[in-house]
Amino acid sequence: MRDSLPATIRRAVARHEARIRAFTAALIAVPTENPPGTKYRECARLIANQLKALSLPAEVLRVPQSYSASAGPSEPRWCVLSSLGKGRHTLYFHGHYDVVPAAHPRQFHPVVKNGVLAGRGSADMKGGIAVMIFAMAVIKELRLPLDGHIGLVLVPDEETGGAGGSRYLLETGRLGRDGIAMFTPEPTSGLIWNACRGAISMRVAVRGKPAHVGLHFRGVNAFERAIEVVQAFEMLKRRVARRQTRFALAPAAARRSVLLVGGQAAGGTNFNAVPAEFSFTVDRRINPEESLAREKDALLAVVERFRRRGFRVHAEIFQEEPAAGFSANEPVALAMAESARAITGRAPRIEMCPGLLEIRYYAERGVPAFAFGPGKLEVAHGPSESIVLENVYEFAAIYALAAARILAPKSGA
């Protein structure tokens, strides 16, 4: 019997394929653009209705306004929770229903062509939401025994740091409680991601004194001063780039720790005036082996050095997120990889994600967390985002099989 479980699960998913496709398309049609975070309530309601239609519980939580990322007024944030099974141990299925802004309004009109569903969020990660919900539905239908339960957590605000979603759940003690593992179906292009970088992103503003070009000697050139500050960050960059992560990541150059200067730069008013201000961004992406606090201090020390020399320079940190990493030999990750092999015939490689992932929130609770999803990173956030529907169906079966194996009751217990 046990040998046929993958086939049984895949057949059960096949009976839901039309519903999976329709639900994913319906999710894409709700423009949950973030920033600023729109139509969240409508999307949360759509998800809750789908859960109820599959006889799964749905709890829709309103997030207090104080957790909103933006300072001004914004639409309320909503989290959707569900569960399947009994017992304390929880295997988390985690996802986000916000999407990055569309490149054009047509992206909110989902189109299916040759088995490919196109639309904003198809890969990142509304297809993934369908994967998790229908994986739970299939486990329930097949009455697969679970020792513990699956906890479904769907949040908004992931694309802007997670304040109104995962951060709120973490700070109120609801995130990762009794967790034995977490999986999130981000678009991983066929890989399992077991780690992600952290980020310290800041804007450095250098002030001078304005003057007409003819009276330049009365001014202080903020651009020229900024060049000196930039050079100091470039020195730091050379030191930082010598550090390489031990986590798997290809090509080898991608393993170096990252400091990017000048992603954005601005200043001055015209060619014939001494610029009074020049600002530029510094984006530091730390490897899981590096300390967020220490690397932040190193960045601020550069600014402080110039301040002591009399420069009017100011740094504003607008993003600060820790890195996270788990062993590629964690039994739950291997169980997921083996489930993928059983369904598709291919075992995924386990690597580090080059960007940020919400696994960092679960890492804070000590819960091993991994990303693995049906979309491709290359199309996520792009103008022609799409997903291969067959991959969505396969992943629903993979998630169901992995959960059934990870939560399988021990015989004789």
Ligand SMILES: [Zn+2]
């Ligand atoms: Zn995502």
